[in-house]
Amino acid sequence: MxxxxxxxxxxxxxxxxxxxxxxxxxxxxxxxxxxxxxxxxxxxxxxxxxxxxxxxxxxxxxxxxxxxxxxxxYKKNQKLPDINKNLPIYPTPKTAIACKRQKGFLYPSDQNNESHGVRDTLIDHTLFTEWPEKDKVTALTILEASQTCAFEHNHQRCGEPTNRYEAYYRRINDKQLLASEGKYHLQTHTGINRFSGTIEEGILYNRQVxxxxxxxxxxxxxxxxxxxxxxxxxxxxxxxxxxxxxxxxxxxxxxxxxxxxxxxxRETDTFAAFQQRLDTFNSMLQQEARKYQTQLSQIEDQYYFALTLHSPTILTDALFRYHGTINARILEDLLYKQAKTPIHGIQHVYHQAQVQRITGWQELWGTPRTNEYAIETGSVFLFKCPHAQRTKLLPALYQLEEQGIGKRTIEGFGRICISDAFHQEVTWL
CATH class of the missing domain: 3.30.70 (Alpha-Beta Plaits)
Incomplete structure (x- = not known):
């Protein structure tokens, strides 16, 4: 490749x-x-x-x-160091949250940046989901930390509610993430009469550009x-x-x-780097689970990994019906069909996903494309399997990430990231 x-x-x-x-x-x-x-x-x-x-x-x-x-x-008034313009741009996953009032990354840390930071909540939701049903009330304390903003200024905690944070960002280093920001304006146009080819009186429309x-x-x-x-x-x-x-x-x-x-x-996309990323995410989740040894001891026997969509993904079944989520059966089918590796014992744990309509225009034919439905960029699906399957699972997942999944992958659809590094950001950045 x-x-x-x-x-x-x-x-x-x-x-x-x-x-x-x-x-x-x-x-x-x-x-x-x-x-x-x-x-x-x-x-x-x-x-x-x-x-x-x-x-x-x-x-x-x-x-x-x-x-x-x-x-x-980026903002023109941001005082930024020289940034490698070929650093990859990533979408934030749907598990990312930020302060409702002052959303955005802490970097760059100057007087013009009033943002309160961003963090990921996938590990929090995983622990809550895996908590025994008989004691779910206690497990609510795990989620409480992500419900309010923890930013402190002059020894005062913000405490405002948090919301999902959607953006595109570059990873400057391990602890500095920089969000992209575009500038738009509205252009006003007049309507055209289809018969005369001249301005149609009374028709104006706006277009955001x-x-x-x-x-x-x-x-x-x-x-x-x-x-x-x-x-x-x-x-x-x-x-x-x-x-x-x-x-x-x-x-x-x-x-x-x-x-x-x-x-x-693409040194970061070698199999060794891929393996390290997945193992680090699983280790972080295990480490958080050890704080609750009595309730979550069963987690230690499992290997956890997340599938995060970096572009809209179009998946259909044998009858061409669109999927709105990715469950364990769908993932096992993808691993078998694309990576040629039969994997059994995968279980779905948690997901955050939405569906969007895909429209378009066929430039070469001059006709509209058929509307399709895709799982949105940033959707996250968490799975687990017995730890004994790890050696067989990792090469198959690596192939899946390299190839992409679903339909129309040559058009940018179906790009995925397994255990995206953003899911390791459990502190405010």
Missing amino acids: KYLSIRVIAQSPLSIRSDHASSGAGTTSYIPGSTVLGSLATTYKLLNPGDAHNFERLFLSGAVRFPNLYLAS FDEGTQFWGLIKVTDETVSTLLEDFLERIAKGGLMRLGTGRTRGMGKVFLITENQS
């Missing part, structure tokens, strides 16, 4: 419709992988109209998996070395010519972007 980081900088206002509802004015908070693929495919057709063979290798063979591009911009200069980041995965060389040459060509356009309103001058790609070293 070869990795290419792709950084997109908006050169003109950029709008990605969040829905096809007639009254929808909002834009998505990221650039979908399907939009990236469609734009690149259209550009390739214009530049190489007769090259069907290489077109198929790049966009139809499945050798290239295009990513969602997540926000990589990203400001010029907004940056996005993603990671392209390429499984074929020869296709990777072909892709790099093509991306370099359109980057130099400024030929790429994204989103809606392109005939009005919107959607012009500047493209930067680089080969990405």
Whole structure:
């Protein structure tokens, strides 16, 4: 597997419709992988109209998996050190919480940052779920710590309620996480009469757009070395010519972007690093459980791991019905079909998940896509299995993380992270 980081900088206002509802004015908070693929495919057709063979290798063979591009911009008034602009951008999981009044990470720690911090609650919810039913009232004390903000200023505790925190962030180091922030504005347009092609009197509408200069980041995965060389040459060509356009309103001058790609070293994605991440999460959970030895002694015989979605994931059953969650049976099927490893004894423990509708436009055919339903980015599913299965389980999970799960993975869907490092953040950051 070869990795290419792709950084997109908006050169003109950029709008990605969040829905096809007639009254929808909002834009998505990221650039979908399907939009990236469609734009690149259209550009390739214009530049190489007769090259069907290489077109198929790049966009139809499945050798290239295009990513969602997540926000990589920050406040201009933030006094930040030089940040490696190829550091990965991650979405926060749905188990992340922050103060309801002053949400956000503590970094950067300057006078302009009034945030009270962010932490993860997956381990808290796991201990509560695994607590014996006969004594659940006592287990409520485990969750109480995450219900109010623990930030202190001048020896006074905030104490405000906490809410789920949704953002994209970069990990600067082990204890410094930096949230991305985009700037938007509304553009007002007049409606056009479909028959005369002139302004339709009495029709105005607004469209939310990203400001010029907004940056996005993603990671392209390429499984074929020869296709990777072909892709790099093509991306370099359109980057130099400024030929790429994204989103809606392109005939009005919107959607012009500047493209930067680089080969990405992925030392953190080796199997050894993967194994260490999973073992660290399981050890942290076991360590928290030891505080309640009498009630949670059975946890020590189990191996716990979390499956966190880093992009929307489309899963269907044999009758093409959409899944709104991932249970133990679905996970075992995925491990068998994609990693070719039969694993038995997996149990579902806990999850936080939501479902979203996926709409879109087929650029090459000029038709709307069929609506589909996906499990949202950031959804978390916690599982356990007998510790004796660990040696067999880890390579299979590693393959699953590398390949992605579900439908349309070449468009950025189905990217997952096993035991995301964010779940280890049990203190306020």
